[in-house]
Amino acid sequence: MVYQQKQIERSVFRAYDIRGIIGKQLDEDAFYSIGLAISCRLYELGRKKIFVARDGRLTSESLVKALQQGLIDSGISILDLGAIATPMLYFATHTLQVDSGLMVTGSHNPADYNGIKIVLAGTTLVEKDIHHLYELVVAGRCYQGKGEYHSFNIIPAYIQRIVSDIKLKRTLKIVIDCGNGIGGPIIPSVIRALGCDVIPLYCDVDGRFPNHHPDPSVEANLADLKQAVAHNQADIGIAFDGDADRLGVVTDKGEVIWPDRLLMLYALNLLEKNKGATIVYDVKCSSHLGALINEAGGIAKMCPTGHSIVKAVMREENAALAGEMSGHLFFKDRWYGFDDALYSACRLLEILSSNPQTVSEQFAAVPNSINTPEIKIPIADEQKFTFMQQFCEQAHFPDAHIITIDGLRVEFAEGWGLLRASNTTPCLVARFEAKDKISLERIQALFREQLHNLDKNLVLSF
Template sequence: MHPRLEAVVKAYDVRGPSPEQLDAALARALGSAFADETGISDGRGKAVVGRDMRASSPEIAGAISDGIRSRSAGVVDVGLASTDLLYCASGVLDLPGVMVTASHNPAGDNGLKMCRAGARPIGLDSGLATMAEAAGPLLDRDAPGPTGDFQELEFLDTYVKTLLDLAPVSGRRLTVAVDAGNGMAGHTVPAVLEHLDVDLIPLYLELDGTFPNHEANPLDHSTLVDLQATVRDRGADIGLAFDGDADRCFVIDEKGEVVSPSAITALIATRHLKAEPGATVLHNVITSRAVPEIVTEHGGTAVRTPVGHSLIKAEMARTGAVFGGEHSGHFYFREFYLADSGMLAALHVLAALAEGDRTVSELMAEFTRYSSSGEINSRVEDATAVIGRLEDAYADRDRDRLDGLTVTGDDWWFNVRPSNTEPLLRLNVEGADDATMARVRDDVLDLIRS
């Protein structure tokens, strides 16, 4: 692989500083390779292209489009978009797609998320590596001019209708605080909520790729403090926080507390199981054990998966699962082309809240059963050796290697996974209560960091 591509091609997407690593020439080359990989070259089809609000995104999106069109393929440009809007367009139009975004990364980064027609994901093992190899030689030669068709398409209304058809909201009027982090939720969320009986309290809805207020990364709970304070001070029923490309959503309850994404997974799972008894629901290895328990109690089949969107989408296709949730705030829906949508997840929570008289904390109480550590990162020189040491230390316990190492005790479990991009081990611990969780967490961290 060309060194310039090695620097930016990741397990699930393309990402790096722009224009230092990801520039127009690299994007154009990848666009050409994308057209060939998805079978639309030589006039055989079109691709849909969307972009986020970062300063470099218009240039990168234009270069991607030129690369696709240089292979005599057409481009349908939906302009500013959240990632789930791009997936929706890929599904509705049945076209392969490219989303220009670096999600929650710093302002100086940019990236590409790619999919085949019907929003089927493209990762390193499902076409991205092949594209990177094909794009390398194109960097060292003059690029041919674009010859394929180009059209602009306003898709926001279709996206809104698609989501509201899948998760209609009715009942009592709600006060909803939304923190878009100056990301793409500022474009899409108001367009959805204007159709609902809600009072919107907006935080940082203005599109600004410099992220002047805080990083658009709700997985870092320090970015949620403004939303938490607003919910408490304004008496909102609920707070919603989205990441930069709005494919992830975190929920704040009426007390200003962060709701576990595992509890959101369990709630949405029960709603799907009510509509489709006996359905399959996916959850990844770091999701609370409450999720498979609740799925089983409601007559469903719970299937455990590795972490990672392309892996979950592939498993959804294999099993016919109706829904899947990740503890990182990604939620996947079979009826949404197996894709993840933060806004669709939020609509399910709003629907459950509006149809009754319970608060968010009361609604979520039945789905919150255990104490969780959250993800704890440790820098290690040799992740394989450390995982081996942990496996030896817990040789008398149930263990599996579905994703990293998971060890299960009588009333606790932990998982350690190496990072794909950094010399880090990621630890998640859950216990029956706070004391159990803290004991196991500290024991495992001592072994990791010794």
């Protein structure tokens, strides 16, 4: 197949990856051009080899071939890992001699999206570096050469590393919902190898995602998991997103445990043996989390949202653990510091198995509050950042503490509210937490007033 260098919309070069609608914003020619641009960066970094992998989306196979061809035509040699979960690509870059990798994945976006997550010289690219790739595409710079192509199977080493690290003290019955994502062929077998009784749900790979959208941060997508946990009298249900770097959890009582409360359990366990450890969490997380970390002898560090941003802050702070509300969880303790939903799930099972109480009883001991999940407010991609800037400049919240590291987080004595622009979808994201329902409604009303002062036509679901 012949590929042509082409210009690409700047908007698909996002804060922590490249992502867009296939056939409209991205196509095979675009992936070829991106391959050429990435080759330029690899030469600058002194790298001549790179891992490449893909998820199970219908477009991923043809797109990864175009990306690889752009790299090979520039003299970069390819180690093709095939169709695997994103954390397996990260694992390869951390444990083998090649420290760069590209993952063709649309993550949790709708089926018509796809994109690339990028690790170069051991670092997951963030906004500035991703925008530099766009500039290289526009400039049309490229090297000429003939790289080699090799395939490589990372799966056995990855599985062995997890199984050798995790030790369960009792058998748990678990429903695993892979949402027809790429983790399906591997995840149930790994958890069985730990000694668990596994009930698989939607573990066949299907890039159409026919059963539900593969985004465990949306409670509606966990409905079948809740039902399966109840029907099978399971101890817990765990859901994974499309490329298996995010998770969601449902207890034996059908309660969704949002990732900030998962982080609380992880933090308490970690700090028992690692007093003084730094734990990083994103701006969407509960105020209880920071307080709990500090009270347990740790150092709490809030940061902007985004998997690549969290990893960068982890490195800067030498943190042992990190996480964000979307379900990305990062262990540096006993692991490598990248977001890995399967490893995080296994660490959770290890903690839960060490306590004879039920899963719901164990989480009942973790602080909770009146709160909302992420609330999405539709807005055009090209308008969301401008709107957010105007909101930060014009909104007025007297007697509140304002945090502006990512959007606007407004903290009151009785709770807080957050508004930020999503970096992956055309929407604003809001979240609220308070000590009681009346306080929550008051904070939401303040945000509604300020939002409608800026745009009366904005559709709000809170």
